[in-house]
Amino acid sequence: HPRHADAADPAAGAAVKAADRAHVFHSWSAQGLIDPLAVAGAEGAYFWDYDGNRYLDFTSGLVYTNIGYQHPTVVAAIQEQAGKMTTFAPAFAIESRSEAARLIAERTPGDLDKIFFTNGGAEAVENAVRMARLHTGRTKVLSAYRSYHGATSTAINLTGDPRRWASDNGSAGVVRFWAPFLYRSPFYAETEAEECARALQHLQDTLAYEGPSTIAAIILETIPGTAGIMTPPPGYLAGVREICDRYGIVFVLDEVMAGFGRTGKWFAADHFDVVPDLMTFAKGVNSGYVPLGGVAISAEIAATFDTRPYPGGLTYSGHPLACAAAIATIHVMEGEKVIENAARIGETVLGPGLRELAENHPSVGEVRGLGAFWALELVRNKETREPLVPYNATGADNAPMAAFGAAAKKNGLWPFINMNRTHAVPACNVTEAEAKEGLAALDAALSVADEHT
Ligand code: PMP
Numbered sequence: 001h002p003r004h005a006d007a008a009d010p011a012a013g014a015a016v017k018a019a020d021r022a023h024v025f026h027s028w029s030a031q032g033l034i035d036p037l038a039v040a041g042a043e044g045a046y047f048w049d050y051d052g053n054r055y056l057d058f059t060s061g062l063v064y065t066n067i068g069y070q071h072p073t074v075v076a077a078i079q080e081q082a083g084k085m086t087t088f089a090p091a092f093a094i095e096s097r098s099e100a101a102r103l104i105a106e107r108t109p110g111d112l113d114k115i116f117f118t119n120g121g122a123e124a125v126e127n128a129v130r131m132a133r134l135h136t137g138r139t140k141v142l143s144a145y146r147s148y149h150g151a152t153s154t155a156i157n158l159t160g161d162p163r164r165w166a167s168d169n170g171s172a173g174v175v176r177f178w179a180p181f182l183y184r185s186p187f188y189a190e191t192e193a194e195e196c197a198r199a200l201q202h203l204q205d206t207l208a209y210e211g212p213s214t215i216a217a218i219i220l221e222t223i224p225g226t227a228g229i230m231t232p233p234p235g236y237l238a239g240v241r242e243i244c245d246r247y248g249i250v251f252v253l254d255e256v257m258a259g260f261g262r263t264g265k266w267f268a269a270d271h272f273d274v275v276p277d278l279m280t281f282a283k284g285v286n287s288g289y290v291p292l293g294g295v296a297i298s299a300e301i302a303a304t305f306d307t308r309p310y311p312g313g314l315t316y317s318g319h320p321l322a323c324a325a326a327i328a329t330i331h332v333m334e335g336e337k338v339i340e341n342a343a344r345i346g347e348t349v350l351g352p353g354l355r356e357l358a359e360n361h362p363s364v365g366e367v368r369g370l371g372a373f374w375a376l377e378l379v380r381n382k383e384t385r386e387p388l389v390p391y392n393a394t395g396a397d398n399a400p401m402a403a404f405g406a407a408a409k410k411n412g413l414w415p416f417i418n419m420n421r422t423h424a425v426p427a428c429n430v431t432e433a434e435a436k437e438g439l440a441a442l443d444a445a446l447s448v449a450d451e452h453t
Contacts, residue, residue, distance in 0.1 A: 008050060008051050008052035009040070009050050010050055010051055012040070012050055013038040013040065013049065013050025013051060014038075014050075016038040016050070017036070017038045020036060020038070027151075028163065037049055038050050042057070042069035042070060043068070043069050043070045044068040044069060044070070044427065044429075045057055045068050045069075045426055045427045045429075045430050045431075045434050046069075047069065047414070053412075054412065055409065055412055055413065055414040056412055056413050056414065056426070056434060056437055056438050056441065057069075057414050057426065057427070058408075058413055058414060058415055058416060058423075058424050058425060058426050058438050058442075059414055059415070059416040059423075059425060060372075060425050060426060060427055061288060062283070062288075063225060063226075063257050063262070063283060063416070063423075063425045064257075064282075064283035064284060064287060064288040065287045065288060065427055066260055066261050066262060066283070066284035066287050066329075066333075066338065066342075066372075066427060066428040066429075067287045067329055067332050067333065067336075067338055067427060067428065067429055068287075068427035068429055068430075069427075071287070071329075071332055073328050073331070073332050074286070074287065074289055074325055074328040074329055074332060075289075076328075077324050077325060077327065077328030078289060078290060078321055078324055078325050078328075080324070081096055081320055081321055081323075081324030081325075082321060085320050086320065086321065087316075087319060087320060087321070088320055089315075090117070090313060090314070090315070090316075090317040090318055094320060096318075096320040096323040096324045096327065097117070097318035097320065097323045099323070099327055100115075100117075100318070100322075100323035100324075100326040100327050101114075101115040101117070101318070101323075103326070103327060103330045104281070104285065104294070104296065104326070104330075105296065107266045107267075107330070108266075108267065108279060108281075108296040109267060109269050109270060109274075109275045109276075109279075110275030110298070111275070111298050111299045111300075112275070112276070112278075112279055112296035112297060112298055113296075113297075113298075113299060113302075114296070114297040114299075114302040115294050115295070115296055115297070116131075116294055116295045116297060116310075116317070117292065117293070117294045117314075117317045117318035117319075117322075117323075118282070118292075118293040118294055118295070118314055118317065119291040119292065119293060119314060119316055119317075119319075119322075120150075120282050120291055120292070120293040121149075121150050121155075121254075121256035121257075121280065121281075121282035121283065121293050122149070122150025122151055122152040122155040122156075123150075123152065123293060123314065124150075124256065124280035124281065124282055124293040124294055124295050125149045125150050125152075125154065125155040125158065125219070125252075125254060125256075125280050126150075126152055126153070126154050126155055127295050127312055128217075128219070128252045128254075128278045128280050128295045129141055129154050129158070129216075129217060129219070129252070130311075130312055131250075131278060131295065131297065131301055131304075131305075131310070132216045132217035132250035132252060132277075132278065132301075133216045133217075134304065134305075134310075134311070135216075135250060135301050135304045136216045136217070136248065136249070136250060138213070138214055138215060138216035139173045139214070139216060140173050140174070140175055140210060140214050140215050140216060141158065141173055141174050141175070141215070141216055141217045141218075141219060142174075142175050142176070142177055142203075142206065142207075142210070142215060142217070142218045142219070143158040143159075143160065143174055143175075143176055143177075143218075143219045143220075144160050144176065144177060144178065144179035144219075144220055144221075144224070145160035145161075145176050145177070145178055145179070145186075146160050146161065146178075146179065146181060146224055146227040146228060146230070147159060147160040147161065147179070147220070147221055147224050147227055147254075148160075148161055148163075148221070148224075148225065148226035148227055148257075149219065149221075149254055149256075150256075151163075151167075153169065154174075156168060157169065157171040157172065157173075157174045158174055158219055160176055160227065161226065161227050162391070162392040175206065175210055175215075177202060177203055177206045178199065178202055179199060179220060179224065179230075179232070179236075180195045180196060180199040180230070180232050180233050180236050181195075181228070181230045182195045182233065183230075183365070183366045183368070183377060183385070184385065186199075186202075187199060187202065192233035192234065193233070193235075195233050196232075196233040196234065196235045196236045196239070199233075199236060200236065200239040200240070200243070203218075203239075203240065203243060204243065207243070207247065212246075212247035212249065213247070213248075215247065215249050216249070216250060217249060217250040217251070217252050217278075218240060218243075218244055218249055218250075218251055218252065219252040219253075219254060220237070220240065220252070220253060220254065221253070221254045221255075221256075221257065221258060222237065222253045222254070222255055222258050222259075222267070222268035222269050222272070223258045223263060223268045223373065225256075225257035225258055225373070226257065226418060227418075228368075228375050228377070228418075228421055229368060229369045229373055229374065229375035229423060230368065230375075231271075231368065231369070231370065232272070234272075237253075237269070237272045237274040238272065238273070238274055241274050241275075241276075244277075250277045250278060250301065251276045251277050251278075252276055252277065252278045252279070252280065253268075253269055253274075253276035253278075253279045253280075254279075254280045255267050255268060255269065255279055255280060255281050256280055256281060256282045256283055256293065257283060258373065259279075259281045259283070259284055259285070260281065260283065260284025260285050260329075260333070261284055261333055261338055261339040261342055261371075261372075261428045262284055262342065262371055262372055262373050262425075262428060263342070263370050263371040263372075263373050264339060264340075264342045264343025264344075264346055264347075264370055264371030264372070265339065265343070265371075266339065267279070267281075271370075275298075276298075277297075277298045277300070277301055278295055278296070278297055278298065278301060279295070279296040280293070280294070280295055280296075281293060281294055281295075281296065282294070284329075284428075285326050285329065286322060286325035286326040286328075286329045287325075287329055289325040289329070290319065290321045290322035290324075290325045291316075291319075291322060292319070292322035292323070292325070292326055333428075336429060338428045338429045339428065341428060341429050341430075342371040342372040342428035342429075342430075343370075343371055345371075345372065345430060345432065345435050346369070346370050346371040346372060346373070346374070348432075349432050349435040349436060349439075350369075350372070350374055350424055350435055350439070351367075351369070351370070351374070353435070353436070353439040354367040354369075354374055354376060354424060354439070354442075355367050357376070357439065357442060357443055357446060358376070360443075361443075361446040361447070361449070361450055362382060362450050362453040363378050363379060363380075363388060363446055363449035363450045363452065363453050364376050364377070364378060364379075364446060365377040365378065365379035365382050365385050369423075369424070371428070372424075372425060372426055372427070372428045372430060373423075373425055374423060374424040374425065375421050375422075375423045375424075376421060376422050376423070376424070376442075377420065377421055378400075378401070378404070378420050378421065378422065378446075378449050379420070379453070380452065380453050381453065387419070387420035388400050388401060388404075388420045388449060388452060388453075389401050389419065389420050391419065392419065393419070400449060400452035401417055401419075401420065401449075403448050403449070403451075403452075404417070404422065404445050404446070404448055404449040405417050405445075406448075407444060407445035407447075407448040407449075408422075408441055408442065408444075408445035411440075411441035411444045411445060412437075412441055413437075413438055413441035413442065413445070415442075415445070422442070424438065424442070426438060
């Protein structure tokens with residue numbers, strides 16, 4: 001398999017890096033304190049730099065290259081579409097857009113049969129909230145702490161994690177609640193059943209004091225991703241569905257990260273037999289080869305806009321190149337059984353392998369996940385569960401996680417790190433050998449984390 005770096009070219013790398021440092025303003029960063037790696041290429045589950053170092057990508061970019069980098073079928077489909085129709089405005093019916101919408105609608109759960117296309121996840125969330133508000137005539141939206149929904153205005157307000165703090169504009173219309181997370185239970189629960197019951201009671205109590213008739217929507221990531229890959233306890237999402245039905249609240253599931261095969265099913269909602277009213281997606285829909293996201297809309301909410309115009313749109317909504325990439329990606333996922341692969345690797349390699357690491361390393365407090373979607377909670381002390389680094393740590397306070405990250409890279413693994421967690425989120429078509437290579441590198445890097453326990 002030709003997944004190796006071509007001859008190294010440090011001079012070319014230095015030029016790329018110099019132009020980047022001079023002119024690229026990076027996301028989420030203090031511009032003067034970062035040192036971005038210059039990447040020369042990527043293929044499958046790997047990428048490589050200009051110095052001849054190759055990395056197994058256990059981040060899938062930003063958890064989106066579900067079929068890996070440079071899949072030839074999708075690259076060819078984009079090239080072919082570019083030759084036929086590179087772009088066309090969203091008000092027209094065109095083949096790439098209508099076919100992508102059909103394929104997506106046929107795979108989303110229940111009656112989520114209309115697709116509003118966006119360029120990414122945050123725009124999908126913005127539009128889902130707008131639809132919910134217009135559908136209900138209400139304004140408030142409930143979202144969970146320990147969540148990530150995007151970085152545009154409403155999406156960042158809905159986001160629960162600390163990245164919200166600096167850019168939150170007062171969270172207009174957003175009320176936050178605690179979703180279940182047994183390992184650090186907001187409800188001091190000790191079993192999943194207890195966690196589920198108390199989390200649902202807490203949601204009921206929150207609604208009672210907010211006024212259920214003022215709530216347009218409840219939004220949850222089906223399995224919160226960036227905040228820690230916390231699979232909800234059995235019954236929780238069904239309970240939220242019931243609460244939404246009781247009060248006429250729109251139930252929005254954000255599947256931007258968990259959707260399109262990541263969890264070993266098309267959508268994470270498929271694990272729980274729950275159908276939301278609106279479902280947001282992006283990332284895995286075309287493995288991010290061309291920016292694409294969207295909202296899958298129930299028949300009832302779609303009907304709201306049958307005779308009344310929907311007041312929202314985007315110039316590049318359903319862009320032909322992005323839609324062609326989505327069509328090809330869906331065919332690849334089915335033809336190459338990518339989703340089945342994610343489920344199997346999760347069950348037979350990643351799950352058992354990560355649990356074994358947890359047994360051998362004092363720094364691993366918990367392993368949780370499924371499919372190609374796993375989190376390791378790194379701690380100073382397994383008994384007290386004290387996180388390896390303080391909440392939202394930076395600089396010297398974050399040194400243990402930085403040391404862990406550096407050790408992973410030295411061992412050829414590019415790790416996903418968020419606060420005191422590392423996530424194992426490789427491409428969904430990762431092979432058994434690649435997954436084992438990742439586990440071995442994690443094993444070595446965790447020995448460095450162990451020094452801080
Ligand atoms: N929702 C979820 C669940 C996400 O994980 C993300 C991105 N990590 C977003 C929304 C925002 O997507 P984007 O960055 O494409 O705007």
